[in-house]
Amino acid sequence: MNASPADQRALLDVADLDRRVRQAEASRRNPPQAARITELSALRAAQSHELSLLAGARDDVRVELTRLESDVAVAEARRDRDAARLATSSSAKDAQALEHELASLKRRLNDLEDAELDVMERLEQAESGIAAQETLVAETTSEGMRLTAEAKAIVTGATDELEQIARDRAAVVGALPAALVAHYDKIAQRSAGAALFTRGTCEGCRMVLSGTDLQVIRNAAEDLVVTCPECGCILVRTEESGL
Numbered sequence: 568m569n570a571s572p573a574d575q576r577a578l579l580d581v582a583d584l585d586r587r588v589r590q591a592e593a594s595r596r597n598p599p600q601a602a603r604i605t606e607l608s609a610l611r612a613a614q615s616h617e618l619s620l621l622a623g624a625r626d627d628v629r630v631e632l633t634r635l636e637s638d639v640a641v642a643e644a645r646r647d648r649d650a651a652r653l654a655t656s657s658s659a660k661d662a663q664a665l666e667h668e669l670a671s672l673k674r675r676l677n678d679l680e681d682a683e684l685d686v687m688e689r690l691e692q693a694e695s696g697i698a699a700q701e702t703l704v705a706e707t708t709s710e711g712m713r714l715t716a717e718a719k720a721i722v723t724g725a726t727d728e729l730e731q732i733a734r735d736r737a738a739v740v741g742a743l744p745a746a747l748v749a750h751y752d753k754i755a756q757r758s759a760g761a762a763l764f765t766r767g768t769c770e771g772c773r774m775v776l777s778g779t780d781l782q783v784i785r786n787a788a789e790d791l792v793v794t795c796p797e798c799g800c801i802l803v804r805t806e807e808s809g810l
């Protein structure tokens with residue numbers, strides 16, 4: 568395959584555009600935020616599950632409090648009724664029984680009030696645990712939304728870039744001989760396609776050529792398309808090649 572040195576140099580632009588295509592495709596397929604987004608999604612599910620457990624426990628405490636409040640109401644009603652009956656009682660025996668019951672109701676109300684205070688304290692703790700957990704969920708959600716928006720922007724940017732690169736590539740390739748482009752495309756399927764040859768090194772695979780390989784390239788006519796014996800990419804010789 569023969570091509571003018573200028574056309575060979577143009578292949579470096581094509582190879583550079585192809586490299587950018589691969590990068591843009593990788594960004595579009597898997598934006599850098601993707602791993603963290605997956606992580607956050609799992610974290611949010613775990614945090615939400617924990618939140619529902621906390622809410623369930625809080626609801627149990629609320630039920631306990633309601634039950635205690637109702638017990639207090641029943642005991643208070645009974646105390647008031649007994650007190651009213653005591654005030655109007657004319658029987659000493661009845662009065663004694665009522666006083667006995669009133670004392671017992673007083674103890675019961677004290678116990679219930681102590682229990683109420685304890686439950687209210689637990690309810691307060693449960694509520695603050697829920698508030699803290701809600702903050703965690705909100706933080707995870709907000710980080711997830713921010714990263715998702717960033718990832719979407721990257722995907723959109725990469726898509727736009729791919730369209731631009733495709734236009735640029737078509738322009739460069741359109742000015743080159745079709746046979747040279749076909750030769751390059753075939754080689755590009757399994758290597759960098761084309762790379763600069765500088766100071767005995769293939770910029771495609773970073774191998775330093777020596778001995779016979781270097782001699783062959785040195786002796787090759789400048790319009791002969793040569794390839795790297797290591798990676799197979801087209802070696803583009805320029806003034807910087809230092810041959």
Ligand SMILES: [Zn+2]
Binds near residue numbers: 771774
């Ligand atoms: Zn190489």
